[in-house]
Amino acid sequence: MGPISRRLFALESRSGWIAIAILLVIGLFIVPALNLMVPEGSLFHISTFWVATLGKYLCFAILALALDLIWGYAGILSLGHGAFFGLGGYAMGMYMMRQIGDRSVYGNPDLPDFMVFLNWDSLPWYWWGFDQFWFAALMVVLVPGLLAFVFGWLAFRSRITGVYFSIISQAMVFAIMLAFFRNETGFGGNNGLTDFKDILGFNLSQDSTKVGLYVVTTIALLLVYMICRAVVSSKLGRLLIAVRDAESRVRFLGYSVTNAKLFVFTLSAVLAGVAGALYVPQVGIINPGEFTPAKSIEMAIWVAVGGRGTLFGAIVGAFTINGARTYLTGVAPEVWLFFLGALFILVTLVMPQGLVGVYRSIRSGELKDAIRRRIQRVDV
Amino acid sequence: MSVTNNADASRMRTVFFSILFVLLSLLAFSFPAHAQQNDAALNAALSDLNARSFKAKTAAVQALGVYGDARAVAALEALSEGRLYGRKSDKSVVIAERDGKIYRLTDPATGVSAGEATSRELKKIIANNKLRGLIRGVLGQLALSSSDSELRRAAVENVISSPTGGSLALLKSARDRETEDDIRARLETGIATLELGSDDPALRRAAVDRLADGNDPEIKSLLERRLLKNADGSFVESDAQVRAEVQEAVSRINDRLALFGLAEDLIFGISLGSVLLLAAIGLAVTFGVMGVINMAHGEMIMLGAYTTFVVQEVFRVTMPAEAFGFYLLAAIPAAFLVAATFGILIERGCIRFLYGRPLETLLATWGVSLILQQMVRSLFGANNREVANPDWISGAISIGGGVSVTVSRVYIVIFCLVVVAALAAFIRYSRFGLQMRAVTQNRGMASAMGIRTGQVDALTFALGSGIAGVAGVALSQISNVSPNLGQNFIVDSFMVVVFGGVGSLWGTIVGAFGLGIVNKFLEPVSGAILGKVVVLVIIILFIQKRPRGLFALKGRAAEG
Numbered sequence: 001m002g003p004i005s006r007r008l009f010a011l012e013s014r015s016g017w018i019a020i021a022i023l024l025v026i027g028l029f030i031v032p033a034l035n036l037m038v039p040e041g042s043l044f045h046i047s048t049f050w051v052a053t054l055g056k057y058l059c060f061a062i063l064a065l066a067l068d069l070i071w072g073y074a075g076i077l078s079l080g081h082g083a084f085f086g087l088g089g090y091a092m093g094m095y096m097m098r099q100i101g102d103r104s105v106y107g108n109p110d111l112p113d114f115m116v117f118l119n120w121d122s123l124p125w126y127w128w129g130f131d132q133f134w135f136a137a138l139m140v141v142l143v144p145g146l147l148a149f150v151f152g153w154l155a156f157r158s159r160i161t162g163v164y165f166s167i168i169s170q171a172m173v174f175a176i177m178l179a180f181f182r183n184e185t186g187f188g189g190n191n192g193l194t195d196f197k198d199i200l201g202f203n204l205s206q207d208s209t210k211v212g213l214y215v216v217t218t219i220a221l222l223l224v225y226m227i228c229r230a231v232v233s234s235k236l237g238r239l240l241i242a243v244r245d246a247e248s249r250v251r252f253l254g255y256s257v258t259n260a261k262l263f264v265f266t267l268s269a270v271l272a273g274v275a276g277a278l279y280v281p282q283v284g285i286i287n288p289g290e291f292t293p294a295k296s297i298e299m300a301i302w303v304a305v306g307g308r309g310t311l312f313g314a315i316v317g318a319f320t321i322n323g324a325r326t327y328l329t330g331v332a333p334e335v336w337l338f339f340l341g342a343l344f345i346l347v348t349l350v351m352p353q354g355l356v357g358v359y360r361s362i363r364s365g366e367l368k369d370a371i372r373r374r375i376q377r378v379d380v
Numbered sequence: 381m382s383v384t385n386n387a388d389a390s391r392m393r394t395v396f397f398s399i400l401f402v403l404l405s406l407l408a409f410s411f412p413a414h415a416q417q418n419d420a421a422l423n424a425a426l427s428d429l430n431a432r433s434f435k436a437k438t439a440a441v442q443a444l445g446v447y448g449d450a451r452a453v454a455a456l457e458a459l460s461e462g463r464l465y466g467r468k469s470d471k472s473v474v475i476a477e478r479d480g481k482i483y484r485l486t487d488p489a490t491g492v493s494a495g496e497a498t499s500r501e502l503k504k505i506i507a508n509n510k511l512r513g514l515i516r517g518v519l520g521q522l523a524l525s526s527s528d529s530e531l532r533r534a535a536v537e538n539v540i541s542s543p544t545g546g547s548l549a550l551l552k553s554a555r556d557r558e559t560e561d562d563i564r565a566r567l568e569t570g571i572a573t574l575e576l577g578s579d580d581p582a583l584r585r586a587a588v589d590r591l592a593d594g595n596d597p598e599i600k601s602l603l604e605r606r607l608l609k610n611a612d613g614s615f616v617e618s619d620a621q622v623r624a625e626v627q628e629a630v631s632r633i634n635d636r637l638a639l640f641g642l643a644e645d646l647i648f649g650i651s652l653g654s655v656l657l658l659a660a661i662g663l664a665v666t667f668g669v670m671g672v673i674n675m676a677h678g679e680m681i682m683l684g685a686y687t688t689f690v691v692q693e694v695f696r697v698t699m700p701a702e703a704f705g706f707y708l709l710a711a712i713p714a715a716f717l718v719a720a721t722f723g724i725l726i727e728r729g730c731i732r733f734l735y736g737r738p739l740e741t742l743l744a745t746w747g748v749s750l751i752l753q754q755m756v757r758s759l760f761g762a763n764n765r766e767v768a769n770p771d772w773i774s775g776a777i778s779i780g781g782g783v784s785v786t787v788s789r790v791y792i793v794i795f796c797l798v799v800v801a802a803l804a805a806f807i808r809y810s811r812f813g814l815q816m817r818a819v820t821q822n823r824g825m826a827s828a829m830g831i832r833t834g835q836v837d838a839l840t841f842a843l844g845s846g847i848a849g850v851a852g853v854a855l856s857q858i859s860n861v862s863p864n865l866g867q868n869f870i871v872d873s874f875m876v877v878v879f880g881g882v883g884s885l886w887g888t889i890v891g892a893f894g895l896g897i898v899n900k901f902l903e904p905v906s907g908a909i910l911g912k913v914v915v916l917v918i919i920i921l922f923i924q925k926r927p928r929g930l931f932a933l934k935g936r937a938a939e940g
Contacts, residue, residue: 077739167673167875172916184907294867297743337750337751338751338755344746347743348734348740349733349734
């Protein structure tokens with residue numbers, strides 16, 4: 001084996017690789033096979049709706065990974081990651097908007113419908129180039145990355161940390177939301193971008209396209225997971241953990257805390273942008289609702305429920321909570337916010353290590369010991 | 381004898397004169413002062429109504445109008461309704477009401493009964509439609525001399541908006557006897573407006589001079605119309621010199637209006653600032669003093685607003701209608717108690733386990749806020765609840781230059797200052813305030829001195845939440861009461877506290893008013909929403925320069 005592949009294999013333990021392999025087989029082969037090959041009506045058939053829903057969860061998992069990378073490892077709690085997710089989504093949405101061409105309601109080949117509606121006579125400059133996929137894909141990475149770089153540079157340079165950073169990042173996403181709600185900003189205002197027809201020539205309403213997007217997202221999740229794992233197990237990752245636990249001390253040791261944080265924050269924003277870009281073609285709409293501060297805060301709870309600083313926990317958390325949402329909003333919509341609210345409180349009070357933490361303490365027998373101690377204390 | 385007689389006579393004279401004096405003052409009180417002087421002329425004009433020709437009647441009606449005596453109103457109304465008669469015996473004019481076979485007569489000038497008469501003794505004074513039209517106009521002008529200032533005000537507006545030939549003289553005489561400043565000012569502009577159309581350039585120039593002192597957007601457009609050209613290319617204002625003066629006057633009014641615009645921005649900025657301050661001041665206690673990030677702060681405001689709604693409904697059912705307006709006063713302590721109770725519950729049930737872990741506190745209180753929102757939504761429904769403005773804070777105050785402020789906004793500014801002053805005094809002078817400051821500065825030492833820090837924490841949090849509840853009472857008057865009410869304020873109030881400097885009450889005040897005013901000054905330039913975006917960006921940049929806000933705490937406390 002070459003040095004690179006050896007290093008790659010060193011990223012995970014043996015059991016970790018086995019878990020990844022099993023999940024990949026399920027995600028990449030079994031789910032699509034059950035959708036495409038098993039006939040409808042069969043017990044084992046997975047409907048396209050569920051494939052698309054799973055695809056959505058996968059995007060959220062990427063987003064959660066991005067957040068865990070900065071929160072779990074560098075101690076930066078961003079309450080504005082919805083901004084990067086949304087911007088990535090908008091970049092992809094703009095590409096698909098341009099692909100509609102003259103199939104829109106107004107039939108104007110050069111202008112999206114909402115611009116015709118606003119009586120605009122030409123495409124604003126910031127829409128130029130979005131008819132090319134490569135350009136849009138570049139923007140998916142560049143726009144969130146650049147915003148995060150500038151914002152992070154301003155924040156970390158003046159040593160804004162902890163809750164101050166959280167509040168400021170929340171203000172950032174709030175400002176972006178207000179701006180995108182305006183019709184004049186040129187992104188469809190309140191309604192956002194929707195009515196997409198196809199992506200790279202594939203018709204979005206076809207099942208095969210949906211399954212294809214799902215497969216692409218699964219692979220993307222694997223790649224993002226590997227990138228995050230590579231970062232946290234590198235020397236930089238150890239530095240980040242040190243920054244998380246004692247920032248001043250790391251600074252005094254001569255490390256550039258600002259640069260380390262800035263790198264990981266920008267990387268995280270880029271990953272969030274990619275998640276957004278994969279999300280939009282699967283749900284078929286992007287609007288300023290993605291920028292509401294509430295959504296950005298909710299992302300933090302995905303990570304917290306799964307378990308901070310584990311990467312794997314972020315994926316578990318994103319799937320658990322979004323699964324619960326899909327179930328609860330269908331069965332009893334009133335209960336959903338109570339459930340989510342209670343989850344916020346319980347996770348922070350009772351299980352600060354999240355589900356992964358609970359699993360680990362069960363594995364190691366700590367939990368049993370703790371319960372036994374508690375019982376003994378009560379007996380005394 | 382003669383001595384007594386003399387004394388009697390002089391006493392009689394005194395009594396007579398005092399009665400006369402009282403009567404005269406009564407008259408002077410009910411009518412404009414000039415009214416008594418020309419009784420003869422009034423009577424003459426009234427008896428002229430009984431003239432034979434319509435031409436003479438018309439002249440008499442016009443005379444009554446120009447003469448401007450309110451006592452003519454009864455006669456003119458009677459004439460147009462066909463109740464005015466001439467008595468054949470003495471040729472006097474009377475108002476007659478038919479009562480069976482006879483007529484009851486009244487003297488039109490005095491309103492005193494003038495006996496009775498049969499139809500044969502009377503002759504009806506006939507009016508035609510033209511005369512009735514004239515009477516309507518004259519009646520409008522006569523209202524100018526009414527004793528009721530509201531009627532006069534309306535009459536002035538009436539005459540100015542549809543002037544007739546005699547209007548100028550009428551307005552001038554009305555101005556000479558007008559006692560109220562604002563009506564006289566209105567009359568002056570009316571006169572100047574009419575003189576602006578006169579043929580004499582000198583008169584026009586004088587009028588322009590007087591109008592240039594005003595600050596009414598209406599006058600500005602009136603003057604600007606003088607600068608336009610007619611269809612044939614000639615100027616509306618033919619005299620070049622007058623035209624130059626009009627130009628000058630317009631620019632002077634523009635300057636003054638710009639000043640009023642500034643004042644308007646400032647006033648609205650202060651108003652917005654006071655709303656921000658109310659929303660943020662409770663946060664300044666919980667976040668600033670205790671260092672607790674309470675994301676459920678907005679929901680405390682929301683609870684206060686809903687308490688106001690409940691108190692209003694209770695008042696509607698249990699109280700008499702006159703007392704209903706005071707529900708707002710009762711809502712203030714109620715909202716404080718409700719929000720403070722929730723505050724204690726949140727602190728004891730959740731936050732106290734998380735001291736020293738601000739990020740976890742943030743997430744847990746966010747969970748609390750979600751639960752509270754859904755709770756209110758389940759209890760009261762998702763729709764807006766209507767909270768009525770009581771009468772005593774309805775309406776608007778006009779400042780001039782087309783600027784006006786609603787009374788409720790003024791009350792909110794005052795209320796906000798009272799709340800802040802009360803809070804500052806409480807923290808500064810009360811025993812509990814002292815303990816609170818002690819715990820903030822050095823928890824361990826305070827505890828060693830025998831202060832129960834846990835109790836102080838709970839009560840401080842209750843205080844901050846209670847103030848948020850009180851803010852909810854005020855905000856219920858100007859914004860929609862819905863489960864999302866708190867969400868709209870949470871980012872703003874955090875911005876205010878961070879901008880002003882955490883832990884500083886002064887910083888919060890300056891931060892709130894500063895942001896409010898900057899926001900309102902930006903709005904006309906960039907639009908409401910973009911203005912807000914710009915403000916947020918400014919704050920983010922500002923925090924680069926001063927990461928701890930405007931009024932940062934110095935020393936060890938700042939190194940948290």
